[in-house]
Amino acid sequence: MSSHPYSVLTPERILDAVEAQGYRCDGRITVLNSFENRVFQLGIEDELPLIAKFYRPARWSYEQILEEHAFCAELTAAEWPVLAPLIDPEGQSAHRDGEFVFALFTRFGGHAPEPDNLNTIEVLGRSLGRLHAIGALSAFQHRPAINIEDYGVASREFLLSNDCLPQSLREAYDTLTRDILTIIDARFRDCKYTAIRIHADCHIGNILWRDDRAVVVDFDDCRMGPAVQDLWMLLSGDRQEQTEQLDALLEGYEMFHAFDDRELSLCESLRTLRMMHYAAWIARRWSDPAFPSAFSWFNTERYWAEHILALREQFAMLHEEPLSRPRGNF
Missing domain, CATH: 1.10.510.10 (Transferase(Phosphotransferase) domain 1)
Incomplete structure (x- = not known):
């Protein structure tokens, strides 16, 4: 069995972590393109899907992750277009699950801009x-x-x-x-x-x-x-x-x-x-x-x-x- 930290990030653990935040997952998990972290699209019962981002363990401290989220919240408050993490009723945007810290985002669609325009x-x-x-x-x-x-x-x-x-x-x-x-x-x-x-x-x-x-x-x-x-x-x-x-x-x-x-x-x-x-x-x-x-x-x-x-x-x-x-x- 791999000793890499992500080896224990099973589908069951992902679903349990998200459901612990009050969401009811319908079991659908789509792995999104990310190498540094692990990012998933999760189906939510009777609601739009969510994006769950699990940060790579030991890369950033919890305080550094919170600082990223605070910057996004500051930009959101200024009505700057950013995809910021969701904040729970207790005011938390970064959640712990054992050695992992994860954040949840709404799904947002779009396409790449035209760089030559x-x-x-x-x-x-x-x-x-x-x-x-x-x-x-x-x-x-x-x-x-x-x-x-x-x-x-x-x-x-x-x-x-x-x-x-x-x-x-x-x-x-x-x-x-x-x-x-x-x-x-x-x-x-x-x-x-x-x-x-x-x-x-x-x-x-x-x-x-x-x-x-x-x-x-x-x-x-x-x-x-x-x-x-x-x-x-x-x-x-x-x-x-x-x-x-x-x-x-x-x-x-x-x-x-x-x-x-x-x-x-x-x-x-x-x-x-x-x-x-x-x-x-x-x-x-x-x-x-x-x-x-x-x-x-x-x-x-x-x-x-x-x-x-x-x-x-x-x-x-x-x-x-x-x-x-x-x-x-x-």
């Missing part, structure tokens, strides 16, 4: 401007910040100490990532940005488009960080296309919150840190049976050769002029 990009900018205006009002007390140590240094050290990185490529990875982190450290020091509460994982897959508005979901990774972290992942294409998208994004964004253009110098640094963090995340989760089946290519020399090649391309990008607004837009 400038009108859509402007709407996304307005939504993120409102988010950051609220996020800047106070700081997280328990949740960490996006930083080079966690995303870069710790990821690098873990991979260099792990067997997943082929011996033939260790030296190349070692020297390249050391040089990359030196540059990124200088970029962060020069920028001197103000950290605010952000979503921190604001890619298209975490945005639902419905009724001509964007609803952001999954605040599981919310942290303190630079505002640009929630913007750069919405830009795609060549430099000209990204510049046009950035212009539309900030046109909407600055209707609600000022943006410091100096943060644009961090875009490629943040992209590189995300790439390093992602590789280390898979390696750290390899004992979870869901990961080897979903990422079967991870333990191959080809993957690591391509990963190092991608990091080399990022190394070159870090030496180029950062993205900027079109001239005249200040």
